[in-house]
Amino acid sequence: MTVLDCVGLSCPIPVVKTKKALKEHPEGLEVLVDNVAAKENVSRFGKTMGYTVSVSDEAEGVWRVGMSK
Amino acid sequence: MKFGLEKNTETPFPRGDFAAAESHEKKGSIGVEGEAASRPVTVLKNGSAVRLTGMVKTSGCAAKLPPEKLHSVIDRLPLQNNPNLVEGFESADDALVYRVGDGQVSVQTVDFFPPMVDDPYIFGQVAAANAMSDIYAMGGEPAVAMNLMCFPSCLDLDVMKRILEGGLDKAREAGAVIAGGHTIEDPTPKYGLCVTGFMKESEVWSNKGARPGDCVVLTKPLGAGIINTAAKVDEAPEESVLEAVRSMTTLNKRARDIARKCQVHAATDVTGFSLSGHASEVALASGVSILIDTKSLPVMSGALSLASFGFLPEGRYSNENWLYGKVSFAPDVPQNMIDLVYDPQTSGGLLLFMPDEDARRFVSEMADPASCAVIGRVVERGGALISYS
Incomplete structure (x- = not known):
């Protein structure tokens, strides 16, 4: 699965990068984020685009948002 | 002056991909006076074009310190007991209310924030309308105001002029006078007003009076x-x-x-x-x-x-x-x-x-x-x- 690193980025940039990456990888994506707003916003984007979204802890303060069809 | 309405050609995606129609939301045409405010407006920084909103991390009232952080500090400050102070910050009201004699009070507030729009003139209007709103929320009318400006040294000074003109025009519309202010050099632009109004104490609207049934x-x-x-x-x-x-x-x-x-x-x-x-x-x-x-x-x-x-x-x-x-x-x-x-x-x-x-x-x-x-x-x-x- 393609991994998009959005650690260190604040909203709305992670959503914009996720949108762009999903155009190149419509099968799905994993997005790394390090703030609550990015975790929630990227999850909302994935769900609205019709993906199944799962969130897991990656490290202290970092989440992995998985999107699959 | 360099805030032409240039379309930002570096935009990664076409505008409005997400503009799905929603039956809940209202339709209809919207008229905004003056320039076409929605288009990206660039201002000059060191000779190259930047967007005002591109210079800030958070903007508008979203830039406020989170309330739990604010309260963790102000809740530990001593309360001020002054017989003339009608509303202080313990009631979380919109403005300070202070007796000035003859049943009259002064109502004071201050509000400033980084830009949420690229057009400096519109930013000035929004910041001024937002600052004066706290006086209206107390039932009063703004009378006098002073500018608060934080401005990057690298930005064209005409941008500051347009921000201040936006504030002045809104104050004029409100019937308030802006005289003076304070300007600080700061990498993140910010603007707002300190506003004062005067009214009868008996006519102040506070946060306190809501009654069941209202x-x-x-x-x-x-x-x-x-x-x-x-x-x-x-x-x-x-x-x-x-x-x-x-x-x-x-x-x-x-x-x-x-x-x-x-x-x-x-x-x-x-x-x-x-x-x-x-x-x-x-x-x-x-x-x-x-x-x-x-x-x-x-x-x-x-x-x-x-x-x-x-x-x-x-x-x-x-x-x-x-x-x-x-x-x-x-x-x-x-x-x-x-x-x-x-x-x-x-x-x-x-x-x-x-x-x-x-x-x-x-x-x-x-x-x-x-x-x-x-x-x-x-x-x-x-x-x-x-x-x-």
Whole structure:
């Protein structure tokens, strides 16, 4: 699965990068984020685009948002 | 001067991909005076073009320090006991109220923030309208104001001039005088006003007087924080941006003037702490609970759709965090509606608490059903401070 690193980025940039990456990888994506707003916003984007979204802890303060069809 | 309305050709995506029509949201054309505010406007920095909103991390009232952080500090400061101080910061009211003799009080507030729009003239108008709103929320009228300006040394000084002109024009519209101010060099631009009004103490609207049975009236649509977040990366539909700009630059003067003819029990304005935050301040101060019907909320076009796509400012999440346990939702309230009621507003509407008949008269005289509506009712304290259905 393609991994998009959005650690260190604040909203709305992670959503914009996720949108762009999903155009190149419509099968799905994993997005790394390090703030609550990015975790929630990227999850909302994935769900609205019709993906199944799962969130897991990656490290202290970092989440992995998985999107699959 | 270099703030031509150039289209930013580096925009990664076409504008308005997410502009799905939503039956809940209002339609209609939006007229904004002056320039086409929705297009990216660039200003000069060291000879190259930048966008004002590109120079800031957070913008508008979404840039406020999260409320729990603010309260962790001010709640530990000593209360000031001065017989002339009617409202201080312990009541979370919109402005300081101080007796000046003969039954008169001065009402004072200060508000400033980084730009949420690229056009410096519109930014000046929004910041001034937002600052003066706190005086209207107390039932008063702004009389005198001073500028607060933080300005990057690398930015063209004409940008500062346009910001100040925007503020001056809004103050003039409000009938207030701006004389003087203070300017600091700062990498992040910020602008706002310190505003003072004078009124009878007996006519001050505070957060405290809401009574069970009162109607809750909101005078501007919600969604400015969401639209500003999407607009920063050119993802907001043009009509949404125009509507947000029109709303943010509208003074709460007319709403205040009409409400003065009604029996207002309590009032505040909806800004960075969101509808939920500002309503809960009134509920807390008045010792009541508030029921809000989400289907009756006025919403800016496109805002709910953009929320579904995750264009939500950080302040939306800090507002929810701060209000944990104080707000409840019926199970059928959709996620994007929950997002909307935590969305930090910039220069939002008045939130007025008045009896049924006054509320009906007020809404009918405002005659703008897409922006101004009865959104809920005050009940005896019980359960959550704010309950959404």
